[in-house]
Amino acid sequence: MQTDVIRPADFAAQAAQFILQHARTAIAERGLFRLALSGGNTPRAVHAQLARLGADLAWNRVQITFGDERCVPPEHTDSNFRMARETLLDVVPMPAGNVFRIRGEIDPATAAQEYEDKLAAVAARFGEPRYVHDLVLLGLGEDGHTASLFPGSPALDEAVRNVIPATGPKPPPQRITMTFPLLNAARHVAFLVTGADKHALVEEITSGSTAYPAGRVHAEAVTWIVG
Ligand code: 6PG
Numbered sequence: 001m002q003t004d005v006i007r008p009a010d011f012a013a014q015a016a017q018f019i020l021q022h023a024r025t026a027i028a029e030r031g032l033f034r035l036a037l038s039g040g041n042t043p044r045a046v047h048a049q050l051a052r053l054g055a056d057l058a059w060n061r062v063q064i065t066f067g068d069e070r071c072v073p074p075e076h077t078d079s080n081f082r083m084a085r086e087t088l089l090d091v092v093p094m095p096a097g098n099v100f101r102i103r104g105e106i107d108p109a110t111a112a113q114e115y116e117d118k119l120a121a122v123a124a125r126f127g128e129p130r131y132v133h134d135l136v137l138l139g140l141g142e143d144g145h146t147a148s149l150f151p152g153s154p155a156l157d158e159a160v161r162n163v164i165p166a167t168g169p170k171p172p173p174q175r176i177t178m179t180f181p182l183l184n185a186a187r188h189v190a191f192l193v194t195g196a197d198k199h200a201l202v203e204e205i206t207s208g209s210t211a212y213p214a215g216r217v218h219a220e221a222v223t224w225i226v227g
Contacts, residue, residue, distance in 0.1 A: 002221040005206050011227025015192055016049035018225060019135065020057060022188060026134040027061045036065045036136040036178065038147070039080035042192050043137065047087035059094045065119070067138055068148040069102035071174035078172050079104060102176050108165035112176050115163045130162060133186040136219070140193045141170060144201060144212025148177035155179065156213055180216055189219040194227035202226055
């Protein structure tokens, strides 16, 4: 696993450029860029820059998944889909069929299985044992959680399924999350982290600590973009 840490002067713009570089390479090499979006608030500014700097990207060649989703309807203010729709998906020419929304409004186990099946269908088309993202974006919580993989959660031990229901202390508690097997199958993972209060945690994790869920993301390549 290759780990890099970037501390750019302009966090959002350089994170967007990083994503666009991966997009253009994936589209050139495989005709499709499979990107997992992260939740929370940090992505908002990155999405705005992505829409601005990526106006000429072949968005019809981008497939969007979500690292996690809160178990709320898509129009709820807590919905990660709503945040992504407002800041990116409605701002760029993204075909609706390219966006794989996790249905947070239905029974969590059903929504997780539905998402599992959706990813499996694409993986089968690519001859992959499990869906391979070109790039997974992840956030970092102050407790070291990432996606909705929280410290002490049984979700951390999932070794087979790609998407499962999970609960956590960050409201709203009921969520659906990608698991380590799916995250670690990605070609590249980029953690997008802002806030001085997280810098020490980033240092600990990038120095090799596996004490936190974010420290157990071991994809082929991991880049930390820290603002
Ligand atoms: C979520 C996110 C979560 C988030 C971190 C950081 O649904 O809450 O997936 O993992 O990325 O908690 O959140 P902020 O970007 O808001 O600090």
